[in-house]
Amino acid sequence: MGNKLKAAAWGTRLALKINKPMIVFWLLLSVLLAVLPAVILFFYRSILGQISVFISAGTGSFNAVIPSILIMGAILTVSGISARLNDDFLYMVMFDAYYLGLEETMMDSAQRIPLSELSKKKTADEYFAVISRCGSLTDLTSSGCVLISKLVGIVSFLAVALSISAFIFCITLAYVVLSIALNLFNSGKNQVVWSVIREHLHHADYFEKLPQNGDTAKEIRIYEAAEGIKKQWNKAYAKVEEMEMRKNKGRARLNTVLETGFYIFMGIILLYCISAAGAGRMGPDTILMIISLCAGTAAAVSGISRSWHQLDYGLYGLDIQRRFFSNTPKVDPEEDGKKTDEPGNGDIIFELKNVSFAYNDEAPVLDNLSLRIRKGETLALVGINGAGKTTLIKILLGLLKPDSGEVLFMGKPYDAYKHGLINRRAGAFFQDFYLFHFTVQENVGIGNVGQVENEQMVLEAMDKGGALPLLRKLPGGLTTMVNRNVEKAGVVFSGGEGQRIAVSRTHMSDKEILIFDEPSSMLDPIAEMEQFSQIRNTAGGRTVILVSHRISFARLADRIVVLSGGGIAEQGVHDELINRNGLYAQFFHEQAQWYKTDSSGDQP
Known part of the structure; x- marks a missing residue:
């Protein structure tokens, strides 16, 4: 009662x-x-x-x-x-x-x-x-x-x-x-x-x-x-x-x-x-x-x-x-108003110090991990499924809180900033993306709500995301409805096509930090390399974090970080890691062999 x-x-x-x-x-x-x-x-x-x-x-x-x-x-x-x-x-x-x-x-x-x-x-x-x-x-x-x-x-x-x-x-x-x-x-x-x-x-x-x-x-x-x-x-x-x-x-x-x-x-x-x-x-x-x-x-x-x-x-x-x-914990507007909206100075965008994280009572996904990501750097996170790549970027975006350790953004703890500051500065694509029952323009434009009506900006974002060729086969172009939840005349994209739309949405955000989690998992190998090359070429001084379990793209990055066993197994550039003949080289050669054939044309 x-x-x-x-x-x-x-x-x-x-x-x-x-x-x-x-x-x-x-x-x-x-x-x-x-x-x-x-x-x-x-x-x-x-x-x-x-x-x-x-x-x-x-x-x-x-x-x-x-x-x-x-x-x-x-x-x-x-x-x-x-x-x-x-x-x-x-x-x-x-x-x-x-x-x-x-x-x-x-x-x-x-x-x-x-x-x-x-x-x-x-x-x-x-x-x-x-x-x-x-x-x-x-x-x-x-x-x-x-x-x-x-x-x-x-x-x-x-x-x-x-x-x-x-x-x-x-x-x-x-x-x-x-x-x-x-x-x-x-x-x-x-x-x-x-x-x-x-x-x-x-x-x-x-x-x-x-x-x-x-x-x-x-x-x-x-x-x-x-x-x-x-x-x-x-x-x-x-x-x-x-x-x-x-x-x-x-x-x-x-x-x-x-x-x-x-x-x-x-x-x-x-x-x-x-x-x-x-x-x-x-x-x-x-x-x-x-x-x-x-x-x-x-x-x-x-x-x-x-x-x-x-x-x-x-x-x-x-x-x-x-x-x-x-x-449920909530942000107190009065307390949040006392916090800063100005990031600290320095060359380090993200810094993780001895971070550990586990889902419920399971074994740690990240265990005492430390990492620095520099401003303007293109970083590739690679590793097998379950290595903790997606978990790591969710911690960087503030979607998950570590069980122990410290996470800094521009030299300050996340709690020192006003609510939502990280989200206002970072655009992200997740492998479990969602396409809304909106028009194509709105699905891309929602990455930057204030510019949804800016058709030119939407087209530029779709060009960067590799989705521009899709418009040629759409009956209504940018005004074509996506999915058929209500309007039965909507178009249903294939997995790869939907992925390109969602990646374009991230480019539409036009933020200083761009994070892509498996942005090419539904693309063929050629389209995959085109996707990563486009991301690399259009970064324009932004900090970019690329995540994939397929590591052929990694050679495009300024630095490669290999995750394994909850920590960093090794890091460096492509040639350096290949010469070390460590875990990265093993991954690279194992994946590369499936694209090679012997003289008879059969796979080894």
Whole structure:
């Protein structure tokens, strides 16, 4: 319950910050309409009393009752509107303000989370859960308004009950308290169910989307794995259905208990009314008023179950979001403002001192590694798969934090600089690049957002990235859509073509440091050398870091660093390392032999 209260307080503050007038207006209107049914009861009793006296004693005038009837009719008409102010209606009204508002707030908050933190799998998984529940704030505001209005309505009915009889008040209060207690108990059980459902839904969603992806669908078809994938999905979704069934059965049992409670409540009330009428203490007007009171109270209480269920679901999502943004390290704007945006002087761009890093509890990928990278230098990082090349550049870019050791940029620790300074100075291509469902121009131009509309700059970047020849076969040139997520007329590039687009994006960034991680892994050997030559020739005094497990390109670099066993095995220029006949020479000759043939034309 403590976490729910914290989530409710956090969500309320957030809702008021996003759109205060909306929640205040609908809350006040809902409360006002909720009181009207109790007000109607007093008019109802007054009218029945006057008519009863007129019929039995012949005193009074029927015309005297007409104003009260008209007033009650007007109130009934307005009160009828309150039936429309249910959870679904308010959710629809508040959706744009609070769903999109929460989504925007969360994305803004995520921008203050360091990339080194967002790169962690645990943080990324939690963020996925957080961003997928943007409706939680709308659940809180809509069902919260309805729930508060129903509680106000119940209190007003209790006030009417107290005005009639202490016994009626006590029985009505007992029924209300018991009903609310049962709702609270059931919501506690549902919260456990929701957390389990979320886990299994995530699992089922993975298998469901496999056939929807072109690459995985191809693999599934080739290896005839459809039945296996379907079986895995059924297994995961069976758990979801089981938990949903348990949740629905719980709600059905709750409704049955509440209905039974209502009949017991009505039975006790009717017995009391019969007894009081027999003793002459209660007239027909009061009896009819009490019956209407019981019906109105029951209607308000029965609505609580659905509203509470939706509110509880919203609080569950808000609590996950609250804890994520409270516990995940973020950049403090005030503290960040005190840091420098000016790099230090010197010839060394990056310096690593005794850096070690491991993923989770695995063996270290980097172990006590030290390295200096000079300004204007073209550096080649080579090594077998898993040697730590990509890990090293992610540490240089601040995407990962070392477990030990120190990393300096222009002579200062990364923490000495303002948030995002490294990203503003370094452009990077990663082997797991992503092409957006944008135009070709936008896919390249996003490397330098301020110049997306600069067609000439985009064309120059595509020329440097080797992607310019692709334009000749595109129907719309730069305006051709990439992929077919929405627009089915989009073009789907091959792996090598997509790689050229992504490399062009890095050139578009036009930053002083350029890092390329396996920029030619999908290219043929000739295209690969052309790619690296183009990078080398267009560096223009920039610091360039080239990464590949294929080392034929390395001879183009000013310096070659060979990674092995978590450290630097050797470093130098191509000819020097070949003459040493060490690990680099071994890699080079082993890869080169596959491009050689003997006199018969066969491979050795």
